[in-house]
Amino acid sequence: MSFGRPAHAYPNGDRHVLIPAAGLAARLHDLTALLTAPGPVDRTRYEAAVIGLLRDHVPGVVSVSVTRGSGRSPVTAVSTDRLADRADRLQYETAEGPCLHAMTAGEPVVLDLAAGVGEQRWPRFRHRLAGEPTVGGVLSLPLCEGTAASLNVYLGVPGPDHDAVAAAAAAARLALTAVATRARADQLTEALASSRTIGAAIGVLMARRCCTQDVAFRELREASQNANRKLRDVADDVVATGELPVPGRSAAR
Structure with a gap:
């Protein structure tokens, strides 16, 4: 060759x-x-x-x-x-x-x-x-x-x-x-931004659902796995809407 x-x-x-x-x-x-x-x-x-x-x-x-x-x-x-x-x-x-x-x-x-x-x-x-x-x-x-x-x-x-x-x-x-x-x-910048967004989403869920930090993170992670989406993207939806996204439905912006 x-x-x-x-x-x-x-x-x-x-x-x-x-x-x-x-x-x-x-x-x-x-x-x-x-x-x-x-x-x-x-x-x-x-x-x-x-x-x-x-x-x-x-x-x-x-x-x-x-x-x-x-x-x-x-x-x-x-x-x-x-x-x-x-x-x-x-x-x-x-x-x-x-x-x-x-x-x-x-x-x-x-x-x-x-x-x-x-x-x-x-x-x-x-x-x-x-x-x-x-x-x-x-x-x-x-x-x-x-x-x-x-x-x-x-x-x-x-x-x-x-x-x-x-x-x-x-x-x-x-x-x-x-x-x-x-x-x-x-x-590093992306990781920091993702960490902040995920932390904000956990705070939103804790306030809306009156749950602990561990429970809020578990629900966020499960929603990410069920939707086959990145955790950061699901967290973006939570911060924007105050709720976990429903599979098959786009988050309102």
């Missing part, structure tokens, strides 16, 4: 119409500046934009992905193309490779496929990747986001300027960390 991308993947006809490193940094800065805008952030969209900039504007980078631990199995959270999906999957299937090492050891790692007998690490992964002539190496960096994750940069042939790629990848890593931080903030 080929890892290559079709020519139409490069709308300008030449993917090496590149911006300078300073321009890449400016674009990443502009992207992360948007994280201050009000409202929830689409994390996947922002991450895709970051790794897309890294692939399309750094000479020698052919594909990029982000791997995250999901229970016991790693998964590709976002990627630039099928090349990265396939290369990531080879690491998951062989249970070895740069991205898994970066995630577990918490350190950057570089694999040079042209090193030949001088490279002894991850033999199963290297063997399965060796048939793809467009991939000459891998750079994986751990991501600082509270859970095991890595930024995976697949390098082309001939080998690129490793210092330039490492600097660009470090900048992308910072941008991804900013996205993760904003996503966690959004989750």
